Amino acid sequence: AEKYGPEQVKLWRRSYDIPPPEIKKDSPYWPGNDNKYAHIDEADIPLSECLKDTVDRCLPYWEGEIVPALQRGKTVLVAAHGNSIRGMVKYLDNIHEDAITDLEIPTAVPLVYHLDANLQPMKNERAVAPLSGYFLVDPEELAKLQAAVAAQSVVTESSSAPTSGDREWDDVKMDGGDESVRFACFGSGCLMLSTEDMEE
Secondary structure, three states: OOEEEOOHHHHHHOOOOOOOOOOOOOOOOHHHHHHHHHOHHHHOOOOOOOOOHHHHHHHHHHHHHHHHHHOOOOOOOEOOOHHHHHHHHHHHHHHOHHHHOOOOOOOOOOOEEEEEEOOOOOOOOHHHHHHHHOOOOOOOHHHHHHHHHHHHHOOOOOOOOOOOOOOOOOOOEEEEEOOEEEEEEEEEEEEEEEOOOOOO
């Protein structure tokens, strides 16, 4: 943000199809230097990526693995980066490319979707536009957490990434109930729940 300005950084971080400049392979931050990517062909490790690329990578997994599991009534847990979650909800809610720029997914806050038998989202009364799902946090706390995520594009003397270390969550309780499928997302993690009711 200091080098390019907060608006440009926000555009790179939040736009749908505008990637940041490519990283050089001799950079210490190039993912190819990380052992967890050692099994991936170097040519397949992206040098830059935007949300569109993330969606293109996530949707085959959603359609090929997650959807069939949900249709079989399975409970599925997916650990994911916040951008992957933004991509999934963009797809589920058919959010326009221009609107996705302002969507902030707070870190480690459950985002619950009620899906019908066709896995289409059902708008919840607690939903915050443009989402059909709702966050399991009160509106004031949600606003603070979303502001903290948005502030990641701004440089201040005390800039630091927001954490969820101080947050504590009650156990999620599962009870029998309606026949809708539940789909709950967490920033930096994603939880999909089958046909059971979920209570805070």
